[in-house]
Amino acid sequence: xxxxxxxxxxxxxxxxxxxxxxxxxxxxxxxxxxxxxxxxxxxxxxxxxxxxxxxxxxxxxxxxxxxxxxxxxxxxxxxxxxxxxxxxxxxxxxxxxxxxxxxxxxxxxxxxxxxxxxxxxxxxxxxxxxxxxxxxxxxxxxxxxxxxxxxxxxxxxxxxxxxxxxxxxxxxxxxxxxxxxxxxxxxxxxxxxxxxxxxxxxxxxxxxxxxxxxxxxxxxxxxxxxxxxxxxxxxxxxxxxxxxxxxxxxxxxxxxxxxxxxxxxxxxxxxxxxxxxxxxxxxxxxx
Numbered sequence: 632x633x634x635x636x637x638x639x640x641x642x643x644x645x646x647x648x649x650x651x652x653x654x655x656x657x658x659x660x661x662x663x664x665x666x667x668x669x670x671x672x673x674x675x676x677x678x679x680x681x682x683x684x685x686x687x688x689x690x691x692x693x694x695x696x697x698x699x700x701x702x703x704x705x706x707x708x709x710x711x712x713x714x715x716x717x718x719x720x721x722x723x724x725x726x727x728x729x730x731x732x733x734x735x736x737x738x739x740x741x742x743x744x745x746x747x748x749x750x751x752x753x754x755x756x757x758x759x760x761x762x763x764x765x766x767x768x769x770x771x772x773x774x775x776x777x778x779x780x781x782x783x784x785x786x787x788x789x790x791x792x793x794x795x796x797x798x799x800x801x802x803x804x805x806x807x808x809x810x811x812x813x814x815x816x817x818x819x820x821x822x823x824x825x826x827x828x829x830x831x832x833x834x835x836x837x838x839x840x841x842x843x844x845x846x847x848x849x850x851x852x853x854x855x856x857x858x859x860x861x862x863x864x865x866x867x868x869x870x871x872x873x874x875x876x877x878x879x880x881x882x883x884x885x886x887x888x889x890x891x892x893x894x895x896x897x898x899x900x901x902x903x904x905x906x907x908x909x910x911x912x913x914x915x916x917x918x
Contacts, residue, residue, distance in 0.1 A: 654824030688838030698749025841899025
């Protein structure tokens with residue numbers, strides 16, 4: 632009997648998903664069977680005052696993409712679909728040895744015609760856990776997504792090569808030891824690969840903005856050398872902000888979900904006008 636290797640890679644999965652390089656940055660993507668994926672994960676983005684080897688936003692970016700790749704292998708349709716990260720619950724683990732490349736795995740399934748979910752994790756080369764995240768996606772066909780988005784508001788950017796290696800460009804920052812607010816102008820350059828033809832603020836960039844703003848609060852509260860170790864986090868992404876919009880970023884203290892593990896928490900929120908684009912609650916400890 633001849634065995635059949637069912638493993639597929641980016642060549643087969645890439646045309647089915649909504650993100651492209653440079654937002655998509657996974658290496659050696661493999662799916663040994665429908666619903667399972669693995670890949671190497673680069674560390675590209677600044678972590679700011681976060682203590683882990685990779686920041687929450689970047690870990691979430693790569694894991695959400697790995698999860699949607701896994702979900703795409705279970706979609707009965709092999710046509711391109713948009714997998715919009717809608718809800719997420721995750722956890723960051725204490726810093727291990729520095730690394731520039733990590734290893735991600737995901738299992739996923741379609742939970743309905745227009746929904747999917749994934750369970751993902753990120754480890755260092757020695758096998759230590761770096762991050763875990765469960766993600767829920769809204770799944771849309773190309774025609775449905777285009778009807779939702781309407782005409783593209785800005786052309787796709789061609790530079791910089793990797794906008795995700797730069798800090799979030801916050802302006803009008805006002806911060807004290809408890810809360811902060813700032814503005815974030817959404818530009819096509821910060822949306823490269825998300826999404827082609829309809830540049831929209833990635834969830835991870837919204838996260839970068841919230842965490843960069845929280846760093847200002849931490850500096851006011853604990854001094855210029857303070858760092859923070861994140862624990863459990865819960866995110867929500869209900870709308871898309873497209874290139875040309877200006878968002879308000881707010882950070883305020885909140886109650887930790889797991890106070891025995893991390894005694895403090897904050898909520899970061901991104902709004903465009905009266906629409907909430909993104910919100911994240913993060914437990915943390917000052918280190």
